Amino acid sequence: MLDVAVIEEPAAAEASLDPIRSRILAALAEPGSAAMLAARLELPRQKVNYHLKELERHGLVELESERRKGNVTERVFRATAASYVISPIALGAVSPDPARSPDQLSARWLLALGARLVQEVGALLTGAARAQRRVASFGIDAEIRFASAADRAAFADELAATVAALVGRYHDESAAGGRRHRVVVGLHQIPDPKPETETEAGQEN
Structure with a gap:
């Protein structure tokens, strides 16, 4: 079993998003038959069988x-x-494309960069799984609290300059046998937790 599988086919993406099928996928982290799944999920065996085939x-x-x-x-x-990610490639022509309107200060552009990251790394993972190889990658995840918008802007300027200097130092267009890599750095506010709905709040009282 893979840790993460990338779904690229639209039909497979549609199949995975069905609520019953997603429950079956989660339950099949541990192997099971249709009868076992029907008991676990409290569903008719015939219905489980149908979804398993799909x-x-x-x-x-x-x-x-x-x-x-x-x-x-x-x-x-x-x-x-164990888990699945739907690649933006499954959306075809309507998938986000960062080349359409590059803008470092645009949240939509940052989202398009993220979509491309999922698509490209997903393709690498799929190919590596077939070849039984690992993907060379590196990631950084950090949180920072700014005292002001001015501090945030200064941080972004310094970060951009630092990354540009590193790229300039190590990039070698003429290197024989060199392999191209992509560097993506993003900065965004962390969304606040979703507030409880009135229904959920009422159920707890």
Whole structure:
């Protein structure tokens, strides 16, 4: 089982987003048959069987084993990954493209950069899984609290200058056998937690 699988086909993405199928995928972190899943999820076995076939057809679950139980052959499945990410490539022509309107101060551009990151790293992961190799990567995740908007702007300017200096120092367009890499640095405010709905609040009182 993979840690993360990237879904690139629109039909597979649609299949994974079905609420019942997503529950089945989560339950199949531990292998199980249709009968076992029906008991775990409190669903009719016939319905589970139908959804399992669809998930298997799109490569989201795989057959782990078959075993005989009397006159019946029980098929045991498992999810192909512990978690899934839908690549923006599944959206085709309407997927975000950072080349359309590059703007360092635009949140929409930052979102498009993130979408491209998911698409490109997803493609690398898919190819590496087929070749049974690992993907060379590096990431930084940090939080910072600014005292003012002016401090935030100064930080962004200094960060941009530092990254530009590093790129200029190490970039070698003529290096024989060199491999191109992409550097993406983003800065955004952390969203506040979603407030409880009136219904949820009422249920707790």
